[in-house]
Amino acid sequence: FPDGRHRHTLFERGSYHLLEPEFQELIDFYRLHEKQRGKKESTIRGESLNTASFLYRMQEQGARSLDEVTEDAVLSFFVSEDGLLQKGCSHKKNISAVFKAGLKWKEPQCRRILGFLPMLRETRKNIQYLTQDEVRLLRDAAEDTGFPARNKAVLLLLLFTGLRGCDIASLTFGSIDWEKERILVDQQKTSVPVEIPLSAVAGNAIYDHLAEERPDTGNPRLFLTETHPFSPLAARSIANIVAKACRLAGIRQEPGDRKGTHIFRHNLASSMLENGVPQPVITQTLGHTAPDSLEPYLRADFVHLKECALSIEDFPLAEEVFSL
Structure with a gap:
């Protein structure tokens, strides 16, 4: 039987086919809206899959419509009971994209859920650079x-x-x-x-x-x-x-x-x-396509990063430190 996690031969990948009609309508509206705006198909698919998983979790928590989604249920999708982060910033951004498009469909309901999404800081690994x-x-x-x-x-x-x-x-x-x-x-x-x-x-x-x-x-x-x-x-x-x-x-x-x-x-x-x-x-x-895409490269801009260095002259350090 399909469970939303494993690929089933009778259903597409993901939780979409397990969702309540209103949840499916939201994703359908998003797909059509973003396709008309020219968003890339692979991006639409990824954001739809993440949002379907999110809505399926809300459904498991007892919500059968957007009005029944609670803040606690939303937070439980991102953070476990012991306080560990389960879903990161990329998941939140994908889910946000669907609900932002949904503002043109059911504005109050989608805005309400957008307000429940947690503030997550995007983290990136340092990238090895060519010398x-x-x-x-x-x-x-x-x-x-x-x-x-x-x-x-x-x-x-x-x-x-x-x-x-x-x-x-x-x-x-x-x-x-x-x-x-x-x-x-x-x-x-x-x-x-x-x-x-x-x-x-x-x-x-x-x-x-x-x-x-x-x-x-x-x-x-x-x-x-x-x-x-x-x-x-x-x-x-x-x-x-x-x-x-x-x-x-x-x-x-x-x-x-x-x-x-x-x-x-x-x-x-x-x-x-x-x-x-x-x-x-x-x-x-x-x-x-987005100015913030340049952020990871700023971390290797050592010429300008050195300009941000603070002087240590006012800190009490032994002379031996400077002689090394």
Whole structure:
């Protein structure tokens, strides 16, 4: 029997089909409303699933309508009886998105439940960043004779554009405007188009790949597999290219070292911040849809973080401390 947790062959994933009619109506309204606004389908699905789980918990607590949802029941979804946090900020944001859309459907009921949602602070792990030595070693690796021209172009695009791996994999001949020296991309994550400069170093690498190495298959994708039938390169293959580059450069080989494609995006944002590039420009370059998406990168902006350091001259410390 379906229980809302395990996949059942007769039902879609999630708790939606176990909900009371009014709860289902809220999610249905949200889906239609956000689809009309152009929100990405995967985002709508994720927010709907989280909210269905939330409403199913309210249902288990005895609520059969939005009017019957209590503050205690809402808080019990996020915090256990012994005070431990069960659901984090991302869950709250997803649930909030559905109820905010619901304000246009049943404003009093949805506003009331929005007021019950707890104030949760979003926490992020510190992200490993690329050092300047690592960047130099990666660029040296790209020039190695054993490193294919395709891989070199991919690596330099990651270093100099900040594009996501999935967006690099989806690049076509039409994505490159050689005359205006621009790269045009419809981002897969946000579906928002972004236009970024094509640097000479990345542009030359792409040209070398096209002129010297890429087979003429009629496929519009820039990057293809190395073997027949020369299919379009998958996003996961971009991560494999990065792993090969790191091995060739002799960096990030310890367990737990981060060597995915996102580290290059982080490196570009941090470098731009350190060089005083205005945050709106960085947000536009990275194709972020929300200004607060830049927050994780601010934590690695050591140049400006040092400006916030406080003097310790007024604190009584032994002279030996300063001599170390």
